[in-house]
Amino acid sequence: MSQKETHSISVALAAATCTLLGSGISATVDAQEEPAWDFNTSLLYYGEDGDRVKDFSVSAIARRMFIDDRYLTLGLTIDGLTGATPSGAIRQDVAQTFTRPSGNAAYSVAAGVLPLDDTFKDTRLALTAGWQQPVGDTSQVSVGASASKEYDYLHLGVNAKFARDFNQRNTTVSAGIALSMDSLDPVGGAPAPFSPMLDVGDTSNRLGDQDKDVLDIVLGVSQVISRDLVVQANYSYSKSDGYLTDPYKVLSLVDGTSGDTLLRSIAPGVDGPSHQFLFESRPGERTKHSIFGQAKYYMNGKVLDASYRYMSDDWEIDSHTVDLRYRIPFGANRYLEPHLRFYTQTDAEFYRLSIPDSLPLPGHASADYRLGNFDAITAGLKYGWRTHNDNEMSVRIEGYRQTGSVPADQLIGNQVSRDNFPDLNAIIVQFGYRF
Amino acid sequence: MKRTVGVGAMTILLCTGCSSMGVEPWERDVLAKQEMQLTTDEIEAATDDHIYFSKEASSGGRGFGGGGCGCN
Numbered sequence: 085m086s087q088k089e090t091h092s093i094s095v096a097l098a099a100a101t102c103t104l105l106g107s108g109i110s111a112t113v114d115a116q117e118e119p120a121w122d123f124n125t126s127l128l129y130y131g132e133d134g135d136r137v138k139d140f141s142v143s144a145i146a147r148r149m150f151i152d153d154r155y156l157t158l159g160l161t162i163d164g165l166t167g168a169t170p171s172g173a174i175r176q177d178v179a180q181t182f183t184r185p186s187g188n189a190a191y192s193v194a195a196g197v198l199p200l201d202d203t204f205k206d207t208r209l210a211l212t213a214g215w216q217q218p219v220g221d222t223s224q225v226s227v228g229a230s231a232s233k234e235y236d237y238l239h240l241g242v243n244a245k246f247a248r249d250f251n252q253r254n255t256t257v258s259a260g261i262a263l264s265m266d267s268l269d270p271v272g273g274a275p276a277p278f279s280p281m282l283d284v285g286d287t288s289n290r291l292g293d294q295d296k297d298v299l300d301i302v303l304g305v306s307q308v309i310s311r312d313l314v315v316q317a318n319y320s321y322s323k324s325d326g327y328l329t330d331p332y333k334v335l336s337l338v339d340g341t342s343g344d345t346l347l348r349s350i351a352p353g354v355d356g357p358s359h360q361f362l363f364e365s366r367p368g369e370r371t372k373h374s375i376f377g378q379a380k381y382y383m384n385g386k387v388l389d390a391s392y393r394y395m396s397d398d399w400e401i402d403s404h405t406v407d408l409r410y411r412i413p414f415g416a417n418r419y420l421e422p423h424l425r426f427y428t429q430t431d432a433e434f435y436r437l438s439i440p441d442s443l444p445l446p447g448h449a450s451a452d453y454r455l456g457n458f459d460a461i462t463a464g465l466k467y468g469w470r471t472h473n474d475n476e477m478s479v480r481i482e483g484y485r486q487t488g489s490v491p492a493d494q495l496i497g498n499q500v501s502r503d504n505f506p507d508l509n510a511i512i513v514q515f516g517y518r519f
Numbered sequence: 520m521k522r523t524v525g526v527g528a529m530t531i532l533l534c535t536g537c538s539s540m541g542v543e544p545w546e547r548d549v550l551a552k553q554e555m556q557l558t559t560d561e562i563e564a565a566t567d568d569h570i571y572f573s574k575e576a577s578s579g580g581r582g583f584g585g586g587g588c589g590c591n
Contacts, residue, residue: 314557401576
């Protein structure tokens with residue numbers, strides 16, 4: 085008998101025995117073991133093409149098991165981010181000059197090139213802590229806290245979740261709540277919405293620090309359908325309040341006929357923007373609703389993991405996400421897992437490519453491509469194996485591609501012939517080790 | 520409003536149908552496998568949530584909405 089067969093029989097026997105005794109599978113098995121730490125670690129590289137964003141990330145989750153099925157979970161992530169990101173300004177047939185977000189210097193972009201803000205460089209440290217334990221025979225409660233710090237951003241959060249099993253543990257109903265209290269301290273100060281980009285050294289349009297609060301509620305049901313099939317359905321509500329504007333994004337103020345960005349006069353001896361740009365303005369509230377469904381199906385050792393999410397918010401963004409993973413075991417301890425993800429979203433009600441000077445200013449406007457109309461596809465492959473000392477390793481390589489378009493009724497004059505929504509291509513490489 | 524009623528009706532249908540579904544306690548060998556857990560790898564799931572939160576207008580669904588960063 086192989087080691088694998090022995091293991092699966094022992095798992096089956098443990099499952100049957102424990103459940104007959106009236107407690108969860110892991111509950112009784114764990115209760116018989118000494119407290120111990122488990123670690124799940126990862127190294128990640130995320131890189132976009134050209135000079136755009138790159139992220140090197142190290143993550144670790146440590147879990148300590150205590151008697152009676154109680155767990156302490158601690159998480160740590162360190163991100164090192166570099167690269168350039170679209171500023172929101174449109175391409176021009178002439179070179180453009182911008183004041184950096186700090187207000188202390190200027191940079192130029194060549195004619196015909198998409199303006200990217202190349203000052204994006206940050207280190208992010210994120211910490212999480214959680215405690216989970218049973219309540220009575222059929223319920224579980226967990227509480228947690230999270231914090232993360234970037235140069236210009238501080239996040240503090242708390243969360244709690246309650247889950248109850250029914251129907252011989254075949255049905256689990258859960259409810260969770262999370263609160264975030266975030267503070268923004270943008271480089272150079274947060275600009276006033278719709279204020280113009282000013283000369284180097286002029287910070288008269290900068291506001292002080294800003295805050296953002298987020299409330300998340302998740303209600304879920306998971307159901308065992310058969311020996312090989314388990315499904316879950318979640319409803320999520322998310323409400324954000326506060327400064328939801330991106331302090332580094334701008335819009336081009338354009339001529340209402342030619343669509344070209346208006347020139348700006350600069351005093352001699354002063355550095356400053358060559359054209360007229362306005363800082364973006366988003367509403368101070370956002371409410372999102374999501375429905376998520378997932379099924380996991382076991383087919384003679386292979387596992388299909390399929391999920392779908394629909395999201396709709398009061399910024400009039402609707403999105404659909406389909407995620408498919410298919411785990412194929414081979415050899416004694418190895419597997420391959422192809423992954424496909426499809427995503428599509430509609431643009432926010434206030435998404436604008438530019439602001440024409442011939443019309444009054446809209447209530448809100450943003451040229452952030454992430455609020456635009458686009459599709460995205462992720463395709464990847466993961467290879468995993470169990471080491472001789474029973475630890476697990478995996479490596480996955482994935483490609484991510486976004487293709488979008490600006491609504492035709494927003495294109496003015498010369499904008500029609502320009503590439504206003506360039507594709508985004510990224511590669512994701514992640515190495516995982518569990519021990 | 521229509522959407523809320525629809526979600527409520529689906530939830531009730533799902534729950535009333537649940538009592539006749541499921542497995543006996545001794546049939547949980549497959550469901551106990553790590554690869555059959557709804558979230559197989561927490562770090563990978565968190566990584567994906569973080570990447571897509573940063574690049575798209577949607578987040579969450581599986582769990583809380585992600586975030587905790589100035590990237591979006």
